[in-house]
Amino acid sequence: MKLSEVFGTENRFLLGCWIAAVTLVVVLGLFLSSDPVNILGVAESREFQVNFDSPVEIKHIYVLPSQIVKKGDLLAELGQSEWDAQLRVLKSRYDKLNAEMRLRREIAGIAKDLGTSVPNGADPLLVDLEDTKREMDLIEGRLKNLFVFAEVDGAVGAVNFKSGEKAPSFAPLITLLPLNPTYVNGYVNESLNSSLSVGQPVEVVSSGGKTVRGHVMSVGSRIVPIPERLLRIQTLPAWGREVVIKIPPTNGFLLGEKVSVHKSWGLSFVNLAQADEPVPESVEQLPQDLEMPADILTQFRPEMSGMVFVPELRQFVLVSDDYPEDRPVLFLMNEQGQVQPHQIAIAGLDQMQDIESVSLLGDRLYLMGSLSRTKKGKLKPARHLFAKVRRNGLRYHVEQTIELREKILQALAHSKEAVLRKIATLDQQNPKGGFEVEGHAIEGEDLYLALKGPALSMNKGLILKVDDFQELFEDRPVASDRVHVAAEFEMKLPNLNVESVVTDLVKVGDNFYLASSCRGASCSAVWKVKAGQSQAELVRDFSYPHLEALALQPDSKKLFAVFEAKTGGRFVVMPTVEKRTP
The missing domain is CATH 2.40.50.100 (RNA polymerase II/Efflux pump adaptor protein, barrel-sandwich hybrid domain)
Structure with a gap:
């Protein structure tokens, strides 16, 4: 049965009015009955x-x-100072317990030879040793923060x-x-x-x-x-x-x-x-301007060339490849791209030129120059330094420096690997486009060098590995068998006929992340490569030139990249596929 047969066509308007009136009464009732x-x-x-x-x-x-x-x-x-004193007491106690434990193990070894064994975990000294170590770790963690x-x-x-x-x-x-x-x-x-x-x-x-x-x-x-x-x-x-x-x-x-x-x-x-x-999030996916304090800009305009995240400071430490009177200082930047107004001098490092990269191992920073000749092809020792810098709070002092260029080139010239000998030869044949390091990374006892030159071929990337890098600071030659090729790869941007050169390096687990910039074109990119890969994986490309610094935030596993510019620079944040720190 149709609705019109019940109410009639002439009553449909009246029905609509009744429905509207009832709805209004219900709504008003609910509203008026609610608590004001x-x-x-x-x-x-x-x-x-x-x-x-x-x-x-x-x-x-x-x-x-x-x-x-x-x-x-x-x-x-x-x-x-109280924590310092407690830590000294705990370290002394730990050393004594450790010495006693070694003595007991020797006695246990003799007892084992005699056919007697001590069950695992039965020695209360082991529990005391572990408790002392935990207390030491706790205080050391407090002192770092x-x-x-x-x-x-x-x-x-x-x-x-x-x-x-x-x-x-x-x-x-x-x-x-x-x-x-x-x-x-x-x-x-x-x-x-x-x-x-x-x-x-x-x-x-x-x-x-x-x-x-x-x-x-x-x-x-x-x-x-x-x-x-x-x-x-x-x-x-x-x-x-x-x-x-x-x-x-x-x-x-x-x-x-x-x-x-x-x-x-x-x-x-x-x-x-x-x-x-x-x-x-305050950080967007597009590059943003760095917030550079006016106090710094009135002195000079830094051209950021390298950076690394320091967990204790919860800040990035940045270096510039150019300083007034070649006196290097460190800059601090938070995760919002805001550079702090105070510049941190490095005690004992009065002069260093063309700093291209910085890395962190424990409480020490490592600064590396480009190891290259000048644009006129001349050798300047201040460009060839590799510096070990110790941090104490916000004070930094240089522990050791070494002129690294000749040590590495001598090892390359005598290497059994043909590609390494070729690098040394090309450096001699073309001084202006010779050996040049734009990025480095440290993992354990290994040092990795990302080369910008000499160019083996267009868009060819090369990473060297130096074993037992702490021995570089000793006054003796580097053995040729301690320098190897860690990765050799292509990094060609799709649909662009331009040359890309490496500008910085970060190592995360088995992966290398590299920054690159285009020669003569407004483009840059971030790449990912593993040892043995012949083709680098493009993480992200940009229509901005001079991507110079790359760093990892270890907790979020995000990459922070800084573009060098006379106007103050830009920065951008990118996620990685690496697992976050728990």
Whole structure:
């Protein structure tokens, strides 16, 4: 049976009106029967305090009160003499226990020869030795992390100690205030019969008309006086329950701004910011400009040529291939591409030219020049240095340097591998396009060198491996059998007839990641290659020239790349397929 046969065609309009009226009555009933929520509050943020559970010495404070800082900026460097003393005692104890353990093992060996055996794990000395080692590792870990970094973007509040002073346990060293409010502290008047629950969504509206969506974090269980500023009538006191509401960090509110809170009811046709929305990553997939401090740019414009991530500092250490008066300094950069204003001098390294790469092994940095001739084909020892630099906090001093060029070329000239002998020959035949190293990596006792020249053929990449590289710092020749070809490969960009040359190197497990730049064209690329591969795998190419520095963030397993430019440079972040550090 059709609907028109029941109601008739003349009654369909009346039926539609009845349906609309009933729907409106139901909706109004639901709305009017719901509990009203109208809360006044203040947008605030939690103050971050830096303190430690044991006394510390203040080595250096890098910020001033009211200074604006970014997340990851270095605030202070600390020291802990008590931990140093504990570590010395534990090391002495560990050495004694270890000596006693060796003696017991010798006795156990004699007993075994006599037909007597001691069950595994029965020696309490072994347990004591393992406990001591764990305590040593714990303190060594603490001593490596005596650096204070900004946890959020914000403004420095109070700096309560000066460099050289000692701070007692739990004393606040520095306070940090976020630039944007992160929660609302509001009050529900006791005369309102409103039910609020933790996790309930609400809408927060500022006096300037901005609206965000938040969630109730807590509801007070007692009645307290409402602050005078939030009273409807200033001269009429009122009481109510305190309510804390979480709001998204990107809200546009002012700290201390008065806001109103309303129950989030029904459908919302406005795309409001959510309190539990993930904050988008500040680093995009496209190259972005480095944030270079004006204090540095007024002295010179660094041309970043190499970088490495230092876990204890949670920063990248960068080097430039050119410095005023050839006096090298180190730069620090956080993961947002912001270069820190302070430059770190390297004590004992008064001059080094054309630094092209930097690597990290333990608490030592290794800096390497290009090992090449000048553009006029002349030899300059300052370009041929390989320097071992030790870090102590944020102070660096050179331990050893060696002129590496001739040592390597002599080993190549006497090598049994034909390709290595060819490199030495080409260097002699074409001095201006001869031997040149643009990147290096260290793994254990092995040193890897990524060659830019001489060019064996167009788009040919070559990585050398030097065994027992610490022996390079000894004053004796390098044996030819200690230098090998680690990888030889092609790296041709698809659909482009340009020459790519290697500019930096990172080793991750069995994989080499290489940066390359195009000769005479605005393009660069990142490649991946394994030993034995004849063709490098293209990770990503760019329409920007001069990709010069490449580094791995070991926790996230992301690659950070820096483009050299006279205007200050760019950087980009790329994921790898490597497994993250647990």
